[in-house]
Amino acid sequence: MQFNTLILATLTASVLIQSVFADEPIQPITPAKSINAAQAELGKKLYFDPRLSKSGFISCNSCHNLSMGGTDNLTTSIGHNWQQGPINSPTVLNASMNIAQFWDGRAADLKAQAGGPIANPKEMAFTHELAVEVLASIPQYVAEFKQVFGTEKVTIDEVTQAIAEFEKTLVTPNSRFDQWLLGKKDALSADEQAGYKLFKESGCVACHNGAAVGGSSFQKMGLVEPYKTDNPAEGRKAVTGKDADRFFFKVPTLRNVELTYPYFHDGAAKTLTEAVDTMGRLQLGKKFTAEENAKVVAFLKTLTGEQPSFLIPILPPSGDKTLHPQPFNEK
Amino acid sequence: MQFNTLILATLTASVLIQSVFADEPIQPITPAKSINAAQAELGKKLYFDPRLSKSGFISCNSCHNLSMGGTDNLTTSIGHNWQQGPINSPTVLNASMNIAQFWDGRAADLKAQAGGPIANPKEMAFTHELAVEVLASIPQYVAEFKQVFGTEKVTIDEVTQAIAEFEKTLVTPNSRFDQWLLGKKDALSADEQAGYKLFKESGCVACHNGAAVGGSSFQKMGLVEPYKTDNPAEGRKAVTGKDADRFFFKVPTLRNVELTYPYFHDGAAKTLTEAVDTMGRLQLGKKFTAEENAKVVAFLKTLTGEQPSFLIPILPPSGDKTLHPQPFNEK
Numbered sequence: 001m002q003f004n005t006l007i008l009a010t011l012t013a014s015v016l017i018q019s020v021f022a023d024e025p026i027q028p029i030t031p032a033k034s035i036n037a038a039q040a041e042l043g044k045k046l047y048f049d050p051r052l053s054k055s056g057f058i059s060c061n062s063c064h065n066l067s068m069g070g071t072d073n074l075t076t077s078i079g080h081n082w083q084q085g086p087i088n089s090p091t092v093l094n095a096s097m098n099i100a101q102f103w104d105g106r107a108a109d110l111k112a113q114a115g116g117p118i119a120n121p122k123e124m125a126f127t128h129e130l131a132v133e134v135l136a137s138i139p140q141y142v143a144e145f146k147q148v149f150g151t152e153k154v155t156i157d158e159v160t161q162a163i164a165e166f167e168k169t170l171v172t173p174n175s176r177f178d179q180w181l182l183g184k185k186d187a188l189s190a191d192e193q194a195g196y197k198l199f200k201e202s203g204c205v206a207c208h209n210g211a212a213v214g215g216s217s218f219q220k221m222g223l224v225e226p227y228k229t230d231n232p233a234e235g236r237k238a239v240t241g242k243d244a245d246r247f248f249f250k251v252p253t254l255r256n257v258e259l260t261y262p263y264f265h266d267g268a269a270k271t272l273t274e275a276v277d278t279m280g281r282l283q284l285g286k287k288f289t290a291e292e293n294a295k296v297v298a299f300l301k302t303l304t305g306e307q308p309s310f311l312i313p314i315l316p317p318s319g320d321k322t323l324h325p326q327p328f329n330e331k
Numbered sequence: 332m333q334f335n336t337l338i339l340a341t342l343t344a345s346v347l348i349q350s351v352f353a354d355e356p357i358q359p360i361t362p363a364k365s366i367n368a369a370q371a372e373l374g375k376k377l378y379f380d381p382r383l384s385k386s387g388f389i390s391c392n393s394c395h396n397l398s399m400g401g402t403d404n405l406t407t408s409i410g411h412n413w414q415q416g417p418i419n420s421p422t423v424l425n426a427s428m429n430i431a432q433f434w435d436g437r438a439a440d441l442k443a444q445a446g447g448p449i450a451n452p453k454e455m456a457f458t459h460e461l462a463v464e465v466l467a468s469i470p471q472y473v474a475e476f477k478q479v480f481g482t483e484k485v486t487i488d489e490v491t492q493a494i495a496e497f498e499k500t501l502v503t504p505n506s507r508f509d510q511w512l513l514g515k516k517d518a519l520s521a522d523e524q525a526g527y528k529l530f531k532e533s534g535c536v537a538c539h540n541g542a543a544v545g546g547s548s549f550q551k552m553g554l555v556e557p558y559k560t561d562n563p564a565e566g567r568k569a570v571t572g573k574d575a576d577r578f579f580f581k582v583p584t585l586r587n588v589e590l591t592y593p594y595f596h597d598g599a600a601k602t603l604t605e606a607v608d609t610m611g612r613l614q615l616g617k618k619f620t621a622e623e624n625a626k627v628v629a630f631l632k633t634l635t636g637e638q639p640s641f642l643i644p645i646l647p648p649s650g651d652k653t654l655h656p657q658p659f660n661e662k
Contacts, residue, residue, distance in 0.1 A: 048398050057393075057409050067379050067646045074656055078388050082413035084659050259648050262655075271651045307645045314638045315398045317590050320602045324593075325405055328415050 028178035043166030053124035056325025069259025075267035080125035088267035097212040110164035140316030172305030195299030213254040231266035359509035374497030384455035387656020400590025406598035411456030419598035428543040441495035471647030503636030526630025544585040562597035
């Protein structure tokens with residue numbers, strides 16, 4: 001094939017592919033690009049390193065477990081000293097596509113988010129200063145920070161930058177739904193396609209759209225009917241201070257939703273069936289029949305993409321002067 | 332090369348290699364063999380699956396973290412509800428070479444060990460029955476157990492068998508010390524070789540020998556001088572009931588000892604320097620000079636082998652009827 005012909009063929013294919021999903025409210029996930037590989041590799045170690053917590057036991061991966069859809073699959077998380085977390089742990093998968101981070105969007109981006117749990121007394125219960133002191137006492141980390149960032153001194157800015165860069169790699173392309181969007185018409189069963197049609201026609205796509213099938217806006221939980229919960233989280237109000245923002249939460253991504261149970265900010269919905277039923281009634285004023293619900297659920301399960309695939313990181317050992325973890329001293 | 336010549340060359344090389352370390356008290360680690368790959372792959376998932384615990388938060392990997400030398404690097408471990416464990420978590424690396432499992436050897440082998448923490452109320456705090464019920468409610472696990480074991484019913488026997496098979500793969504060959512043993516004479520520095528000489532001549536090798544550099548016998552902690560500790564563990568006596576066995580513990584492997592801090596059954600020695608000093612005085616009646624100590628430590632760090640390298644497992648999602656984790660209900 002001539003070079004020009006190849007370009008032409010590629011362009012034609014590209015136009016064809018685009019035309020397949022151009023009118024759809026959901027777009028395929030594209031693989032991560034513009035990644036700083038060295039930062040991401042360092043960030044992967046930090047993501048798995050429990051020495052960023054006071055106890056030496058809790059890492060980012062504890063509550064955003066990459067073996068489990070980037071969540072902990074608990075109603076709310078377990079923090080330092082087994083404290084019960086205030087909210088359901090959102091998935092880290094495809095989180096780079098979110099309009100902001102945390103359920104209330106209080107962090108602008110992944111980097112801003114990464115520093116939060118480290119210093120939260122209910123989560124990792126450490127301080128940024130101590131976390132940096134620990135890392136700066138580990139010779140292999142010092143060398144790697146120097147190699148990656150060209151600096152002599154480890155700072156929290158570089159720590160969160162590296163973690164965020166790793167998290168940018170955690171996208172999940174090539175779900176069956178994306179294959180279908182891209183033209184592979186037998187990638188979805190008739191029921192799954194019917195579920196997608198219901199998902200669009202019932203109005204779910206008003207909030208759950210785009211490549212992440214959510215994550216792009218804040219919406220009120222309990223729009224048509226009020227949502228009843230014991231969970232005290234106020235959502236967006238905690239950020240803006242406005243009463244009108246009470247109970248507005250970031251619309252969660254539905255990518256990999258089969259893996260990210262339980263659902264909602266309070267983790268109250270244990271199954272997809274329950275979540276679809278509640279969302280239909282409270283947000284859309286629509287009671288899905290059992291058959292409709294099953295079809296929507298069947299569609300949602302086609303959103304499970306390729307999970308991050310990488311070798312488990314081997315963490316550099318502490319030095320003789322590294323601060324020791326303090327899991328029990330306050331008990 | 333002719334086939335016969337190849338065999339002859341291989342035999343010659345083998346004889347040559349054997350002759351290099353035949354007189355040494357430590358032998359190189361050989362890569363794992365006779366592994367049932369399908370069982371090990373299933374076992375890897377189970378090893379990382381926190382649903383084997385009551386809380387849904389603690390997996391085998393929590394306390395035997397394969398990113399951290401197969402340990403948790405804590406004095407004693409954190410168990411269900413943040414309970415403080417009674418003893419330092421021994422490394423899972425090369426554990427297949429141990430004479431028995433646990434510090435007191437109460438489990439005959441890896442399979443017998445694997446069931447212990449699941450049902451220990453201070454560790455994973457579950458029961459074998461409930462762990463099996465959880466797994467049997469997860470469709471992908473049921474299919475994988477059937478494929479691997481040919482049975483319709485998940486049993487704890489298969490669960491522990493699969494975990495043990497995975498653990499058999501966790502050997503760490505090709506340390507610099509093994510390279511040196513196998514004839515690569517520049518693999519160790521002069522100080523490291525001097526440290527090995529001291530290690531042999533001082534008597535450390537009396538207990539720390541063989542391919543695992545330990546793990547092959549029970550010995551009294553505090554042989555020459557008594558060992559002082561607040562830790563109530565009685566060691567081998569708890570298994571045999573004999574007073575004479577009080578404070579006899581399994582000699583730990585020194586493979587990867589650079590990664591498996593803190594040291595001793597009570598985790599009291601924070602650094603290798605401290606551990607070597609204590610061992611010299613209490614077990615051998617020998618006070619190492621600072622220079623000697625540093626050489627022994629330099630030698631010990633050459634025992635760090637290739638760490639297990641594998642893709643993080645992706646766990647199958649729970650089913651709608653899977654028992655929910657109970658992290659907080661008893662608080």
